[in-house]
Amino acid sequence: MGISRTCQPPASGSEPISAETRLEWYTCMCTIRAFDREIITLNRAGLVAGTAHLYIGMEAIAVGACAAMGKSDLLTSTHRGHGHCIARGLDMGRMMAEILGRADGYCQGKGGSMHITAVSQGMLGADGIVGGGIPIAVGAALGLRLKRDDSVIFCFFGEGAVNQGSFHEALNFASIHRLPVIFVCENNQWALSAAFAKTTAGQSVSGRATAYAMVGETVDGNDVEAVFLAASEAAQRARSGSGPTLIECLSYRHEGHSIFTRQEIRPSEEIEHWKRQDPIERYRRLLIAGQIATVERLKEIESEVRSDAERAVMFAKNSPEPDPATALSGVYE
Amino acid sequence: MGISRTCQPPASGSEPISAETRLEWYTCMCTIRAFDREIITLNRAGLVAGTAHLYIGMEAIAVGACAAMGKSDLLTSTHRGHGHCIARGLDMGRMMAEILGRADGYCQGKGGSMHITAVSQGMLGADGIVGGGIPIAVGAALGLRLKRDDSVIFCFFGEGAVNQGSFHEALNFASIHRLPVIFVCENNQWALSAAFAKTTAGQSVSGRATAYAMVGETVDGNDVEAVFLAASEAAQRARSGSGPTLIECLSYRHEGHSIFTRQEIRPSEEIEHWKRQDPIERYRRLLIAGQIATVERLKEIESEVRSDAERAVMFAKNSPEPDPATALSGVYE
Amino acid sequence: MNSTKAISYVEALNQALREEMHRNHLVFIMGEDVGELGGLFKVTQGLLQEFGSDRVIDTPISEAAIAGAGVGAALVGARPVIEFQFMDFMTIAMDQIVNHAAKLRYMTAGMASVPLVVRAPICAGIGLGAQHSQSLEAWFVHVPGLKVVMPSTPADAKGLLKSAIRDNNPVLFLEHRLLYAQTGPVPEGEHLVPLGRAVVRRAGSDLTVIATGRTVHLALAAARLLAAEGTEVEVIEPRTLKPLDTALLSKSVKKTNRAVVVNDGCRSCGYASEVVASVMEECFFHLDAPIQMVCTKDVPMPVSSTLQKEVMVSEEDVVRACRTALAA
């Protein structure tokens, strides 16, 4: 049986968010971090197949947004997709197996970290092309409408994608058709070595929403509840036929761009500044201050998630290499 | 010796615009119309090579904008480029020869109407790809900067191009580098059979400028002086290093999309409404009302330009078919 | 066997779309000017009126989004048929077609299925020039995960398009604009031509001409001309460029021992070269002469008809190539 998390929305969409929901969200954020931490170790051991882009530091976005998703809702992800996968409840064992390129991975070793997909869970796929998933999400929404399916789709992308033509074409397309898409931009300030401020005219992602007559909003991407609230309002809007929303979540990545490209050119003060805004640490303080959980309970959770991550690693390590013969099959139905 | 027009800026950039300048602009607009009218006749006779997109109804944009160009300034054009070429002073004989696919055409029959180019006059080319010229104009501006050349570049495109990724990427690029580009959008409300309002979220081109932290402005594209003023301000801004401007010129085409695709789906009342806004007729009334010219003088001008257009046709008709051997040469330097 | 009726290539395509849209409500059309205008070349004429704007979608000029949206809609089970007004404009959507549509099934070990049909007219002939005249089929044949279809008759246009729409893989469906007006007998109602099957258009024993799309008709004309001189040319049309029915091609070449390949793409790294390489592999020891290739000249397509004539494949070119193949 699999190793997975869920991050439910509050029992009813109604405030206040219950204690167990909050703990669930905290647990999920810790799980994502523990999972990606394991990858660092696995990479040192040379076990990762290809590359992996770690989500560490951005956990509140995936958890807050996915908490606003319903069972039948869909999402498209990016090259930095582990957080979305875990928050959506994918099996961490199969995720890790894919990251190691093993037979039990979601893509049986063919896709790796950048292509983890679980169509049955509404996860239409990570994507190795910056901006690649945006028009795909819009098309999925179009398909849902044709099928009279009232699910909505969450489309994740980094701020680096907003200067791609695909972003522009897709948002215009979604807006004119009032499609049920929630565009979630993870603005971690950097696109590999490119600083947001230097490459992006206007220096605001949500500000570009007006160009598409779309609701745009900027939220603290390190505040899981702020992300959740913005995402649920947007989902609400989408479900009620009021069309798409562009949510810009301000956050930061704690690690290098990828395990393949680790060279750091970001100012160390900036990194330190953001690490002090760590979404997990912030939520931890909030849970304790609000007496939603005791330090002991949180410690329990933290060790739970660590052991889950370790189990995922075990599962992956024990998974066999794919059968070489499979390399040449599966191109066509 | 060639058949060409010039549309000079006012002697000094300073107001008011002199009478002879105004007459020159009027003449230039009439010339464009007379030229394109000849194409309709030539097409009936089956003499046009391929297709041609007529500029009739939009003359004030090309004339007003090109009047703001300096000798060394550049421009990129579109599939609907005859107006830009004539206003820039290209030889109408060689233009028409190209449209008929003859040896004396600007491209010796290789390019046709959609590729008329005159690099020596700063006309970097019409373009058969909607949106294709926009990043090219931005790159040209980048090249000028590298060459320490302080010319500016006018980039023309239709409103249908603003939903292309190339528009988005290029405007962002121009803005972050504060490049001397004047983006002139010819919003004639229709992109082939696509209504602007139905395909373009926000329903405003200039409104999208803010997304790129760029000055955006909408002007009456049937008022040659309004276009001129907006264009000269923008050129001024570009020359002074304050970066690009997006000017949306509202206008309309009187003819079908092209001589190849003439089927009309636009409401006839709409067509009639806009024909009553004919930029030439309006300017004519203004010149007479302002006693800048007598009816007789204008009649003279109108017959002058007609004979110029006829001379261009003669030149083109008398131009030989290209030497078949040239078909296989000139791919590489 | 259903009754046939003489209709045009464009009517046959329109019929295929209409029938498949009736058969499956998840089939829909998306593209520039496909609705009210009925498509630049009238292939979607009347469909907006019949099926409504949810299933015949007039799009902005956003080729990348059109293709990307096609991929996304297909991923959730819809069956989009997207139209490009000219194949040249697919250059704007290559990422979506090549990096996504073609690869998703394999990359996800079969979890993702992309039943997408991409239609586009190819080649020149009406003087629209270098940016409106390309036959880039070779690019797509080069990409694992795509199927590539190119009909030359109204009957095949209908039968292949219906099969393409029912196929669960992304299919590139290439139409030749000079064929749109050609008429021919087309079976009414359910008429399916399976993908991956070539056809012998004319039987002959002296020489095999393998031709695609428009050039099939040039090949047949050449064959008639050579027949008058007593040479029997066998004309074979792949119909589906990928997967290629090499068996039928080899069978013919092993019989005739001589071959000519004709294609509207440019020669260099074009489809003709691939056919030559494939035939070579299977028939080398049966070949009495080098295989001749007749392709569009390796230059951008000029506008002037005088020049265009020099660059495009002509019947004379095919005849000449046949004589060379026979003489060697």
Add this chain to the structure above:
Amino acid sequence: MNSTKAISYVEALNQALREEMHRNHLVFIMGEDVGELGGLFKVTQGLLQEFGSDRVIDTPISEAAIAGAGVGAALVGARPVIEFQFMDFMTIAMDQIVNHAAKLRYMTAGMASVPLVVRAPICAGIGLGAQHSQSLEAWFVHVPGLKVVMPSTPADAKGLLKSAIRDNNPVLFLEHRLLYAQTGPVPEGEHLVPLGRAVVRRAGSDLTVIATGRTVHLALAAARLLAAEGTEVEVIEPRTLKPLDTALLSKSVKKTNRAVVVNDGCRSCGYASEVVASVMEECFFHLDAPIQMVCTKDVPMPVSSTLQKEVMVSEEDVVRACRTALAA
């Protein structure tokens, strides 16, 4: 003759860029992460510091605009060298490269000149998967107006890149990421390798192996192995894929009467098929056996190294093909 020094392929590329930027102030570099980071694969390392941000431009992630801006800058006389982080991303810029850069000179009867160099690493080998591993050189060889270059040694990397930058046509310059770290003797200073000239990497009389890029090294290894068995393999590298130096290829095949073509692209409509077609045309009557092709398997590139190994061209594949060609 200038003195040589052993440096890596990536250092050789860097040296070529630095020298040409010193030689001509209109040469400039544009691309993602080419500045402060020195390029994803370090080819532009140190150039921002040396030439400043006007000549080494870090761009947004806007591949279409990067290519389009390259065309525009070239049109006004600058000499841009643009970098794509992976060839796969060129799919986003095909319109600018194919419909504009390649065609402008011809379409304007020579008025426009586009001295643009487009650099990109190709192929797989580091497990990045199907969207980061393509060798699409065949697409560009198919397009009239482009030149396509693919060096296999540090010396050629430098000499060909310098020539590409001085060429007045758009040149696609393809680098193999598995070669970046390879070192070899490279002439210092002015060292130009002319475009369009193939080279004999190893002389032999029994069989001609025509190989490109990384596979040249596999071919040489195979040749050494076969030499031990008394078979003399001649290894020829085109270096410039387009225009192809067919004269040198034919000369060799007419001597050996047998040939194998090796290329990192997919087989179907790939570069190998084009080489086969060209050699066939000129050497048919000299061939004793069908030409063998060794290419990347026709599937998207998988991530797992176990699977990747199956799909990529290996030395064993080349040896096997040589034995088949010799046996036939």
